[in-house]
Amino acid sequence: MSCLAIFRGEAESALTWAQKEIAICDQYLLPLLRSQGEFQAGWAIAQLGEATAGITQMERGVQAIRATGAEMGLPYFLGLLAKVVSSTGQRDRALSLLDEAIGSANQNGTHFLLSEILRTKAEVLALAKDHNSREIEALLRDAIDIATKQKAPLPALRAATGLARSLNDRKRRSEASALLKPYAELIAKLTGTPDGASAIELT
Numbered sequence: 001m002s003c004l005a006i007f008r009g010e011a012e013s014a015l016t017w018a019q020k021e022i023a024i025c026d027q028y029l030l031p032l033l034r035s036q037g038e039f040q041a042g043w044a045i046a047q048l049g050e051a052t053a054g055i056t057q058m059e060r061g062v063q064a065i066r067a068t069g070a071e072m073g074l075p076y077f078l079g080l081l082a083k084v085v086s087s088t089g090q091r092d093r094a095l096s097l098l099d100e101a102i103g104s105a106n107q108n109g110t111h112f113l114l115s116e117i118l119r120t121k122a123e124v125l126a127l128a129k130d131h132n133s134r135e136i137e138a139l140l141r142d143a144i145d146i147a148t149k150q151k152a153p154l155p156a157l158r159a160a161t162g163l164a165r166s167l168n169d170r171k172r173r174s175e176a177s178a179l180l181k182p183y184a185e186l187i188a189k190l191t192g193t194p195d196g197a198s199a200i201e202l203t
Helices: 002-008 011-028 031-047 051-067 074-087 091-108 114-126 133-149 153-169 173-189 194-200
Strands: none
Touching (some): 011 031, 031 051, 031 074, 091 114, 114 133, 133 153
16 A cells, blocks of 8 residues: 555555554565565655655665665665655766666566556656756656556556646657647546646646
């Protein structure tokens, strides 16, 4: 449940569920799941305003996951860590983490939410004043393609919204509008949510 809350951007719910998961894992001696719970709690702590403490706990969770020898979910977690790190101004470190996440996903075939990792990299690259718009567009188109092939409509919409915003900023408004048309039904269902609001403002 904490992973779902993270995907939805619900920090308080993620923290509550992660703490429950940690307690259960301590009771039944489940080191991998406990490590993931620790990471997820760290993400929630960072979102709730304690970025430094959250990053420290997320890093501890990553180290603990690696200590089990498992890779399950690790690329996505590295992507989440990169996004939080980037929010503290550590752009170069964030990009390094994202490249590590993408490399791990491609090497091990763990493509769970790979589209979200690519979208995050595009967002971090866009923070630079001299950013390469073509590189960002390519990353977002890859993210859309991967999410679509995985039949993951929300990640696809998130990547499409990011690309539409980039196109709109470059005065390619008709392309931006056309890009979001296939998602009209989903956008309508997401009315009142952050994802819905982001897409609606570009349609």
